[in-house]
Amino acid sequence: MVVTFAVLLGVIFILELAAGITAFVYRGKVNDLAVDAVSNTWENYGQHGYDELSNSIDIIQHDLDCCGVNGSSDWSSLPWGQNSSHVGDVPDSCCDDETLGCGKGQLEKKTKIHTQGCYDQLRDAMRSSVLVIGGVGIGVAFIQLVGIVFACCLAGAIRRNYEMV
Numbered sequence: 001m002v003v004t005f006a007v008l009l010g011v012i013f014i015l016e017l018a019a020g021i022t023a024f025v026y027r028g029k030v031n032d033l034a035v036d037a038v039s040n041t042w043e044n045y046g047q048h049g050y051d052e053l054s055n056s057i058d059i060i061q062h063d064l065d066c067c068g069v070n071g072s073s074d075w076s077s078l079p080w081g082q083n084s085s086h087v088g089d090v091p092d093s094c095c096d097d098e099t100l101g102c103g104k105g106q107l108e109k110k111t112k113i114h115t116q117g118c119y120d121q122l123r124d125a126m127r128s129s130v131l132v133i134g135g136v137g138i139g140v141a142f143i144q145l146v147g148i149v150f151a152c153c154l155a156g157a158i159r160r161n162y163e164m165v
Contacts, residue, residue: 068092
């Protein structure tokens with residue numbers, strides 16, 4: 001039973017290692033997928049039935065001091081910005097000092113809004129977290145390897161004691 005545990009722990013370790021290598025090899029494609037996902041998310045801003053998504057985008061723009069996907073000018077090509085009631089506007093969450101209506105007419109002026117895009121800000125935030133995530137992954141892998149060694153030692157001790165009796 002202990003040997004089975006060690007083997008299963010070894011299989012899990014190998015799968016985690018394979019997932020890590022795959023993520024490293026395909027990191028460029030992950031970047032492209034992330035750009036598409038962020039762009040598609042912004043497309044639904046302000047649309048009927050996407051209130052929670054719109055709130056999330058507002059929080060991202062406010063907390064990361066950013067506006068749009070690649071910059072504040074993105075809002076002119078997004079469905080929200082093409083709506084007749086929002087032409088020339090950006091969401092209030094793009095403003096330096098967020099107040100109701102502060103984004104009106106700011107698409108051209110760009111005087112009171114963040115002009116940097118949120119994709120770059122999100123990417124930088126994720127990159128800063130990679131070291132922590134990698135460190136935790138290495139720590140978990142080390143614990144699994146110690147578990148495999150201890151399980152094998154325990155199995156050997158049980159086998160020796162079983163033969164003596």
